[in-house]
Amino acid sequence: MDSKKQDDIAHFALLFILLKNRKKSKKRKQWCKKWLQRRNQSSDINLLRELREEPLDFLNYLRITETVYQKLLSLDSPLIIKRDTVMRKAISPHERLTATLRFLATGRSYECLKFSTRISPQSLGKIIPETSNALYKVLRKYIQFPNSEEKWKEIASSFEERWHFPHCIGAEDEEKNGIISSCACPTIGWLNQE
Incomplete structure (x- = not known):
């Protein structure tokens, strides 16, 4: 056999092996877990509403007072607000800031935070860095490095x-x-x- 035929056979063999060993992508069983979809029923946000009655508990939970929280929310909201889509409701700036502050206050993993925030770890992986960058942008005039x-x-x-x-x-x-x-x-x- 000539070398061109051998090259063609080797390419086809390699292609066959690659196609045979290719992992089939798993289809999602569901778009989002049912309990994560009920974020508005029970999450950190509902707890914060109750903690407003107990300022020391609010302070202990987020490591800042409610007044400072409201100020941060007003400064940060324009930078972190997202629009609702046809597919789902956007995660509010209130929820984004709370998840970020809770992450910074506790150092908990995204996987652990998903239970209290009812936000998926994948979303938290985007939300927390975005919100942290927004906090830096609005607070850098107060902090001199x-x-x-x-x-x-x-x-x-x-x-x-x-x-x-x-x-x-x-x-x-x-x-x-x-x-x-x-x-x-x-x-x-x-x-x-x-």
């Missing part, structure tokens, strides 16, 4: 010297950042004592 490596190192060394916490460049606190003055509650600083 060092512009050189020496200043970063100076901050880290003074933080380690004062707080005995190495490799840290500082901490942020709602009382000092100037976004909104702190709540008048006398026990508002209890989280800082942890």
